[in-house]
Amino acid sequence: MHPWLPFEWIAATRFLREGRMQSLLIIVGVGVGVSVIVFMSALLSGLQSNLVRRTLSSQAHVVLLPPEEIARPQRNSGDSGFGPLLQKQAQRLRSIDQWQKLRDRLNRLPEIAAVSPIASGPAFAVRGDANKSVTLLGIEPENYTRVITLGERIVSGKLRLNAGEAVIGIELARDLGAAVGDKLRINSGNGATDTLTITGLFDLGNKGVNARNVYVGLRTAQTLLDLVGGVSSIDLALHDLYGAEDLARRLQAESGLQADSWIKTNAQFFTALSSQKISSNVIRFFVGLSVAFGIASVLVVSVVQRAREIGILRAMGATRGQLLRTFLLQGGIVGLCGSLLGSALAWLFLALWQSLARNPDGTPLFVITVEPALVLIAAAGATAVGILAAFIPARRAAGLDPVVAIRG
Structure with a gap:
């Protein structure tokens, strides 16, 4: 002892x-x-x-969108005994006002890890007799890959989006019978069209996204979607992803834009x-x-x-x-x-x-x-x-x- x-x-x-x-x-x-x-x-x-x-492999932590257009009355309440008739305003593809200044301000916020402007809208992908409805996304690859790890999900080819180039999902490539190096025609809803070369195929682990998304350069999408110089949304990546909802509410109150967090988008999850x-x-x-x-x-x-x-x-x-x-x-x-x-x-x-x-x-x-x-x-x-x-x-x-x- x-x-x-x-x-x-x-x-x-x-x-x-x-x-x-x-x-x-x-x-x-x-x-x-x-x-x-x-x-x-x-x-x-x-x-x-x-x-x-x-869940977040194909979506940002917070997405900023233009505010919804407000419904306007179609008749006065005095025209009948049933009150005013409201018809919901059709939501057009619109650009975020002064998005460059907003992007610079967002980049200075300590909560935000990355900011990526996006020009997106509906389009049709055509190859031969095949015609598929797709979502066209115009991105800046160096910024977008900091929000969504698209570069790590390329399974064939490479993530290169110069003028006249596109990257599509493996499901869409299968539906169109396309491969890297093939040509793909994109027709937008406003009648604009462009023929693009497929430079890469991606797999984001989501079958719907793989069959729907077509990535092109930001300028290419702006031209096809008639958003010259504008963007339709701004994607944000945060350091603390569980603080997304609080930040979204704050940004919506400060900017007047619609701010959707991944928590709100995936409420049940x-x-x-x-x-x-x-x-x-x-x-x-x-x-x-x-x-x-x-x-x-x-x-x-x-x-x-x-x-x-x-x-x-x-x-x-x-x-x-x-x-x-x-x-x-x-x-x-x-x-x-x-x-x-x-x-x-x-x-x-x-x-x-x-x-x-x-x-x-x-x-x-x-x-x-x-x-x-x-x-x-x-x-x-x-x-x-x-x-x-x-x-x-x-x-x-x-x-x-x-x-x-x-x-x-």
């Missing part, structure tokens, strides 16, 4: 060694609880990141994510609660079993504070050892999961990473739970009357 060790540490470790089986069982119990929390947290985090990444987070937090709470009760029950039994020893220690001069700290230290040791065991088990379970959960092509179903902060939080949490769970047994041990305890 080391003479420099404090009394509380010596007593706590001796009590744990004397009840080896009890100590081992509760450490394993804590370890299983911690492993469930770490495994579930890492798994859900990976799943949510994968779902969000797939975001609700499902929020519900999933709440349910995982509830599960973690009850797992932690069961761990706390397990530690407390073992330490209560330990106090009862060692009542005579505690009485002798009190008679020899051990203070109430020393006994209180002894049992709190036991709870902390159990929690810390259990958290280390649980982290190792969680890492093993995650490695096993990644080896079994595979796509048909052999790639991982989704990437799971265990953040060091998660392990540290779990270790600190389990230790804290152990100390808190030991508080009632510790108070009971410290409150024992030495004469009564020795008599048994």
